Amino acid sequence: MIGSKPTSIGQVAYCLGMSSKKLFRWYKNVLSGYKSPAHQRHLQKPGASRSPGKLSAKSPVSPDLKIPILNEKNMGSTICIDEKNINGDCYTIVSNPETNKIVLMVNTLRASQIVHILRSNISQEALFAVSCVTRDMAPNYDWVARELFPNAYQVADKFHVVKNIIDQVQSVRIRYRQELLRKQRELEEASRKQPKLQPDPKIQQELKDLKKELSNGDTQLQLLQRSKGLLHKLPNEHTASQKLRARLLFRLFPDIKEAYKFSVALRKWYQRPMRNGTSITPSRHLLECKKKALLEIITNHLSSPCEEVKNIAHFMVKHIGEICNYFLGYKTNASAEALNQNLQRFIAINYGTRNSDFFLYRIAVHFS
Numbered sequence: 001m002i003g004s005k006p007t008s009i010g011q012v013a014y015c016l017g018m019s020s021k022k023l024f025r026w027y028k029n030v031l032s033g034y035k036s037p038a039h040q041r042h043l044q045k046p047g048a049s050r051s052p053g054k055l056s057a058k059s060p061v062s063p064d065l066k067i068p069i070l071n072e073k074n075m076g077s078t079i080c081i082d083e084k085n086i087n088g089d090c091y092t093i094v095s096n097p098e099t100n101k102i103v104l105m106v107n108t109l110r111a112s113q114i115v116h117i118l119r120s121n122i123s124q125e126a127l128f129a130v131s132c133v134t135r136d137m138a139p140n141y142d143w144v145a146r147e148l149f150p151n152a153y154q155v156a157d158k159f160h161v162v163k164n165i166i167d168q169v170q171s172v173r174i175r176y177r178q179e180l181l182r183k184q185r186e187l188e189e190a191s192r193k194q195p196k197l198q199p200d201p202k203i204q205q206e207l208k209d210l211k212k213e214l215s216n217g218d219t220q221l222q223l224l225q226r227s228k229g230l231l232h233k234l235p236n237e238h239t240a241s242q243k244l245r246a247r248l249l250f251r252l253f254p255d256i257k258e259a260y261k262f263s264v265a266l267r268k269w270y271q272r273p274m275r276n277g278t279s280i281t282p283s284r285h286l287l288e289c290k291k292k293a294l295l296e297i298i299t300n301h302l303s304s305p306c307e308e309v310k311n312i313a314h315f316m317v318k319h320i321g322e323i324c325n326y327f328l329g330y331k332t333n334a335s336a337e338a339l340n341q342n343l344q345r346f347i348a349i350n351y352g353t354r355n356s357d358f359f360l361y362r363i364a365v366h367f368s
Helices: 009-016 020-031 037-042 111-121 124-128 139-148 158-193 201-210 220-226 228-232 240-252 254-270 284-299 307-318 320-328 334-349 356-367
Strands: 078-086 089-096 101-106 132-135 153-156
Touching (some): 078 334, 101 356, 153 320, 158 254, 228 240, 240 254, 284 307, 284 320, 334 356
Antiparallel strands (some): 089 101
16 A cells, blocks of 8 residues: 555554654565665666766766656656655656656756756657757756757646736735835834823824724734735626725725736636636637737736836737747646646655655656
């Protein structure tokens, strides 16, 4: 059970009525094959798979780089590139979404090292056979895809694009809240310096206005704090209380209204077009139509007085090619994110990664 599934050793030990530490030592030293030389290939060193010789002095790969998984058999026509933080180290994970198997797992984010490892250990035929690469917005992964997969088109992951847009909307809300907190602090400090018998009426009125309850019972600061959730949702998903809060929020803070409406337009643009109840088949013609529609949405916001709105617009223009490529096949990085969740669950049920080498060995057994 422990060897075939990512099961908690502690739970198995409890069912067997024995010490979890004793079972862990037994599994590690005897049952798992971790100590066997035949299974040490799961913790490969750079170049060990296809180039068993020593690394050259000019090689960008460090000799102590950890590569728990490197398997050419897991290559496919579509490749996902993502990153995962394990025990404080950032790992790049290259996976096949069709089989949910990992091709490469290495503790580096450097594009030059990733390119060197894959080019040295994966055949040219397998690299040229890749037709699509889905990835997040990191520029190093853009360079990896260009260098290794010349026949593939790149797709910016929909989740990461939408998250970036929503983060900018939330930045407007946070900016307004910080301004109100600063104003409240300055007014309270000024109020304390005033004579108690002759307070400045202007300062007192401004403080009163800040703490005044709105029609839904919130103060302005509470309104900004409690509006975080509704800005993540589309308007048709708001509850009755959220609709009232949204009306108050947009009336008092116009930049939030502009940023939110822009984000809603972009998120609706990202939805699959439907015809007769079914989604339209992805094609080059659909991509061109969507690209034209996106440029029409963005054009009016490139010169917006709100900095966050301009940031969204310029972000979309900068990555418009990879973003629109979503409509060539509706490809996303969902399988890579699912792998990340499985890895996180594996970490949780095994109480962390104290013995990093054995932990990486177990990952190699379960996920390669």
